[in-house]
Amino acid sequence: MHSTIKRTTLYLLQIAISGILMLVLMPIISQYLAPSDFGQFVLAQVYASVTVGIANLGVLVGYERNFFIFEKSTEDSAKLISSAVVFVTFNLVILLVAVYIFQLEISSLILADNTPGDLLLIVFVGASASSLSQYYLTFLKNSGLAKSYAKYMIVNSVINFIIAIWLITQSSFGVMSLAYAWIISNLILLFSLFLTLRKKLPLSFDKKMLKGVLKISLPLTPRVFFGFMNTQLDKILLGLIGSSSLVGIYHMGQTFALTIFQFMTGLDRVFQPEIYRKLFSDGHIDNSYEINNYILPFFYISMFVALVVALFSREFVSLFFSNEYQGSIPIIIILSIYYGVLFFGKVTGLQLIYAKKTNITTLLMFLGIMINVGLSIPFIINWGIIGAAWATTISGIFMAIISYFVAQKYVKIAWQWKIVLLIYAILLIAVMFSIIDYHFSLSLYTSLLLKSLLVFSYIVVGYITNLMSIKKIKELIFVKV
Structure with missing residues (x-):
């Protein structure tokens, strides 16, 4: 292939293929699994991801940071990743033994009484395999091996998709179909990465290197815990206060809305390193809008995805989801605001890391959890899954504003707020219209006409502000590897 294969592309x-497969899988799940069954699997995944994340003790962050110290030495690179993987594997084995011994007690405590006995253990094993794979994927990413990274992630998504579809439609396993697909796909990913990289990264152990990683990672463990809790709290509270059925419906909508954040994540693999370069070069001091001018097109494109998701969620869900999951429509619409706001979180996080204020990041995460809990409990009690979505969104908006002012205190970035607020205003109008459309069921012709006008208005704003053009899109996406 020509040398101008692009990293961003x-x-x-990879994100597009994974997202499309998930969007195809969700309607099939809605046809074969009741919300209560699907909710059991989601809750098992939530508790597994939080617990496995804690068992990692933030080692992945420490490994990624120290990777660049040893990257020029193949032997040292192998020792670094092997030491990290061996240590985390030891922790995960202890965790899995505990889950195996007490799985019935744990299941009865956090899941429904009719949950299959092995569901929790299988999901935990799958989460552990996925966790260990992240170390090898991080090695590929930091080594600039974007094609290899994308290949493994796509294969993992395809295997999970094929096994899940086959088991759901052709077997009587029910919710265990998702668990089996989860564990098999993640184990295949882990062993494939290990076998492929074993010659380049042979197993070894260096106590000194591990200590160096732990010095960085251990202080970040609370941050990792708060990070997991911040992303999973809505489903945990829904499971505790509500039911697994509510969790299933909520997660179905959240998965659809999450495509916004996944798209932004694909973009931030390009703009985050460039923002760091601009900060370290101090160019933003002489040219106050340097970073703003660079980042705004990424922001504009990200909000366009949020706009489309919010506007056309009703049509997608109505066409492809079963009646039991139609309640996920307002969840998608509301969470479109939340994921749109998270764009600024990616920038403020970079500002604080650049200023070496990672301890403040932990405090902000803790504050975010407190606000989320304070809103979620009364909101869920009174309004169920709608309340959970609004609580998450409102707390997300509050934290975006607070994080902005805190980050600006240490590293100032000048923003063209008129353009930013105009873009957010159009997104908010789209969300409000979509909510009205959902509750009052406007005619299909009227609904599509008004939604098309909103999309057209957004594109016009992009051209007027010089944020949207074919040339600009090429400059953003087609960056040489």
């Missing part, structure tokens, strides 16, 4: 392609 590869990452976006």
Whole structure:
């Protein structure tokens, strides 16, 4: 292939394929699994991801940071990743033994009484395999091997998709179909990465290197815990206060809305390193809008995805989801605001890391959890899954504003707020219209006409502000590897 294969294109392609497969899988799940059954699997995944994340003790962050110290030495690179993987594997084995011994007690405590006995253990094993795979994937990403990274991630998504579809439609396993697909796909990913990289990264152990990683990672463990809780709290509270059925419906909508954040994640693999370069070069001091001018097109494109998701969620869900999951429509619409706001979180996080204020990041995460809990409990009690979505969104908006002012205190970035607020205003109008459309069921012709006008208005704003053009899109996406 020509040497101008683009890194951003590869990452976006991987995210697009994974997202499309998930969007195809969700309607099939809605046809074969009741919300209560699907909710059991989601809750098992939530508790597994939080617990496995804690068992990692933030080692992945420490490994990624120290990777660049040893990257020029193949032997040292192998020792670094092997030491990290061996240590985390030891922790995960202890965790899995505990889950195996007490799985019935744990299941009865956090899941429904009719949950299959092995569901929790299988999901935990799958989460552990996925966790260990992240170390090898991080090695590929930091080594600039974007094609290899994308290949493994796509294969993992395809295997999970094929096994899940086959088991759901052709077997009587029910919710265990998702668990089996989860564990098999993640184990295949882990062993494939290990076998492929074993010659380049032979197993070894260096106590000194591990200590160096732990010095960085251990202080970040609370941050990792708060990070997991911040992303999973809505489903945990829904499971505790509500039911697994509510969790299933909520997660179905959240998965659809999450495509916004996944798209932004694909873009941030390009703009985050460039923002760091601009900060370290101090160019933003002489040219106050340097970073703003660079980042706004990424922001504009990200909000366009949020706009489309919010506007056309009703049509997608109505066409492809079963009646039991139609309640996920307002969840998608509301969470479109939340994921749109998270774009600024990616920038403020970079500002604080650049200023070496990672301890403040932990405090902000803790504050975000407190606000989320304070809103979620009364909101869920009174309004169920709608309340959970609004609580998450409102707390997300509050934290975006607070994080902005805190980050600006240490590293100032000048923003063209008129353009930013105009873009957010159009997104908010789209969300409000979509909510009205959902509750009052406007005619299909009227609904599509008004939604098309909103999309057209957004594109016009992009051209007027010089944020949207074919040339601009090429400059953003087609960056040489």
